[in-house]
Amino acid sequence: MPITIDTAFLDTMPANVAVQFFDRVAATPDAEAFRFPRGEAWESVTWKQAGDKVEALAAGLIALGVEPEQRVGIASGTRYEWILADLAIMCAAGATTTVYPTTNAEDTVYILGDSESRVVFAEDDEQLAKLTAHRSELPHVSKVVTFEGKADGDWVITLDDLAALGAEKLAAEPDVVRTTSQAIRPDQLATLIYTSGTTGRPKGVRLRHASWVYEGEAIKAQNILSRDDLEFRWLPLAHSFGKVLMSVQLAIGFPCAIDGRVDKIVDNLGVVKPTFMGAAPRIFEKAHGRVVTMTAAEGGAKEKIFKKAFQVGLEVERLKREGKSVPIGLKVQHGLFDKLVFSKVRDRFGGRVRFFISGAAALNRDIAEWFNAAGIVILEGYGMTENSAGATVNHPDDNRIGTVGRAFPGAEVKIGDGDEVLLRGPHVMDGYHNLPEETAKALDADGWLHTGDKGSLDADGFLTITGRIKELFKTSGGKYIAPPAIESKFKAICPYASQFMVFGDERNFCVALVTLDPDAMAGWAEENGMSGKSYTEIVQSEAVNKMVGDYVDELNTHLNRWETIKKWKLLDHDLTVESGELTPSMKVKRNVVQDNNQALIDEMYA
Template sequence: MSNVTSFLQKNVNLYPTKPALGFKKDHEWKELGWYQLKRLVFKTANALKASGVKENDKVSIYADNSAEWIIFDLAIMAIGAVTVPVYSTNGEDQVEYIIKDSGAEIIFAGNQEQYNVCQNLLNKGLPLKQIIVSKKYIKLKENSSYLETFIESASEDLEIVERGEDDLATLIYTSGTTGVPKGVMITHSNFLKAFDAHMEFFKFKRFEDEHSLAFLPLTHVFERSWTLLCLHFGAKVSFLENPKLIASALTEVKPTMMCSVPRFYQKIYAGLNEMVNSGSDLKKKIFNWAIENGSLFSEKKRLNQSMPFGLNIKNKIANALVFGKVKKKLGGKLWFMPCGGASISAEVTQFFDAMGIHITVGYGMTETTATITAFPFTKYKYGTAGKLLGDSQIKIGENDEILVKGSGLMKGYYNKPEETAKVFDNDGWMKTGDAGFMDDEGNLVITDRIKDLMKTSNGKYIAPQPIENMFSNNSYINQIMLVAEDKPYVTAVIVPNFESMTEKIKSLGVTFTNWVDVVKNEKVLSFYHQLIDDIQKDLPGFEKIKKFVLMPADFEIQSGEITPTLKIKRNIVIQKYKSIIDAMYHHE
């Protein structure tokens, strides 16, 4: 059967006693078995049918991660309808646009804020007719019902709808760093072929015993396709509703697998370095010794070479003294960590490898149903995005643009034939908008987003991402955006790491009043001047930051300054802080 939800019946038979989902309720982690999951999905599916949802109709989900999110998603797809997820951080305008464009008549809303947005949209002449909520604390108004009531009298029996090669499973609106959101059409076949390609590439053993923690938004293709893959092959998935609680969730859930973005690892890397640097000389010595031995150990492992007895012993000691403590903070069982959504520096991946925490770097996009390339378990190469997965193909086009083909390619952009035509060439290759090359060993190397490449007024080209990564690997810098397009030199908009700085300003003799004042303080500015000069000492002159401004608050997803995978939306930040940026060039 070619419906992405067909695993439900199969897994009830294969794993009758295994848990399928994990979720937190009343401050406690609970489980749902395969039979209960199938029952809830089928009841929800029948309730949707009773509400008039037919094959190919669009149904929307506007909520944070939860067990209900995935149940609703599976129910929609099981009856041949199309799931339209909306980022829980999206504001009313974006939700309105997606409802209008997709034609969704029913929406599942998460919390009070999301429910209020949906209520406001009911009277705007949109297709939207009905709101379903799962949280009982929400006071219902017109055209609304609780999920529990909605499915109460629905049957538990369902014939999952057969789907053809071209039938849509979902429309994912790309948040993108530019422009109007576009609905990416992903088919059942896209998902199913992606699942098999991953299995063949990684050759997992006893996958049904794995436990994944869904921490990135399910609206994003990366977390959604990974979660569906896990369920497809019988692994348990636990859902984290509030991503800010990731630290405690890791130790409570103790997952074996988790998708993440580079920022997650950069923060741990910066934090560990900061902790070691402010520790005693003995602590530094032990840590550096452990990393040195860990690097030798992980290098042997990477190259699939036999391990010398002495190195094995040293690595066990390093684990006991240093690495074990870090692993414990990640729950103690985490071993498979696919990482995508932005670029990550070789320095960070090597550091984690040395600790025995392997990050599986990959490259993909919504339009390719996530992964195109990934690190294999051995013989991967740092600084690359790994090797081709499944039947994916890559060729390098004009301006070194990466062009892709393969069974993961989207059907196109919904209601946007011109936009679709723009991204495909005459031979069916899709333009990714990323620049890069394939090395001699078949690894993809990404240089930058083509539209992010900057040309200074002196004619020099600058690729911002690798430089920004150098800085954001530091524990005093949370976010950084370079500015250089048509400018005589490079400047930077920097968001400090306020946590590290709270301690630092004490040693600088600065009294905390508020961040607006602190980031303008001479001693603080002088500290950052020195820090920037140290980090960029090996960069060529034209790539060096000449001036910078410190921001008093983080860039936020809600304000549209960063995407849900924490990439800075350059155009928006440049527009929003134009006067601040212009001021860095005025005095020349």
């Protein structure tokens, strides 16, 4: 039976994020709050130390004239200073406007201008350059605060300069930040997150203090995490998934290690040894692919043992899921393989992970089951920026692989017309900034958020997502195709895959564009006599095309006849944020990829 969760917390939640933060500081002042890299070492701060710093920065923002609900931008990668800035903005009653560090100058200026941001935190000289080159287009920005860029002492000041301004303000008005934070209404604007969107201009999603507080308290109420946990946080804090983890941390009080460098994730897991981490499916796909290809490269007995171990592991997990007993012989084999194989896989992630939380896109079931067989649980959740990131999540004691779990306590999920997933609850946005018509399309009169996702609910309330309604297409034979389902299957089968994009709208068969992971292919090249060759040369080789063809053939054995991929082409480059083919949160801009490669797609139908 599914776990039932008490919703009494809804009546006792802190009034706003600022109060929630200061309550956490007061409750566990000497406990570790954050750790972060300084050179080669990791530095640690307590909740009291973080609280003092945030209070000084918040006072500095008040001294600069930031008023309630006025926007303050952060253009930076994930780092400790991002969190200090975000908390300071909210404790000063301002509203954080998030900007990805990869956002180009034009969109950065658009976001800061549309939001009328008054102050901007800029990570470094690269981010500063986007602002200084377009200063005349940012009339509302009175000050820029840089984490590690070059200050001019006038328009651009350092984080220490801002803290010094705050110290002066606190000396004159010691209670100014606490008084300001206590006056923040629950429905006050806390964050403006511009969804990168796969089409058109980004839209600013208006999220309230009450929404973030609710997200943290709703996870706390489920007893998934405790103060004994240790999180590793690398996700972009400009994205709602990264930001919601902060709400959960404030509610529960566990420490968090922060480093946004994606190329350092695996190394950091070995050093930090976290008990949990949030990630997008691409991270799990890459990790799965890396382990599989490394083992295949070793070959021989090691590869045979590895394959047999997962065969046994998957069978044991299947029996458990079906409520059947595991035969003694299988149990003994499983114990042996746990020592020989699975423990080594777990060690790659630090050896202490209780579970990962997957969100932001659909996780392939086969990948989830593979990790589960190795003793690494992935709890898939679901949500979007428009509902403060979290709407549903699986539970460690009730994890139904293939679903995204049940609705957060105190919130609702239902299936509307055309099988569209609808959400309602304290986490839902106020609307889109300055876009009343877009808001009216997304939020109906009864407060339901229309997600644009297609899904279904089982008898116990577990939600399954089958894809974006806009991404579904119909072949000329009248059959509906859900590209994400096929695409994720290929990524589970092919350990070298980066992207697999299926097309076939109003055509008589499906085709695909394929890109391969550059890191995985560099390893393949080493083992196949192509070391030192460029990515383009490698993927254009006959050997690679044959390998991909074999994987596509294998994929087709798992598909319905009308879904099978009849033709495919390998692109000579991987998709990137810089090329405009991926959003900053690594989602494929399908329409851009299609436009860029229309001739190639047409050629497959010629």
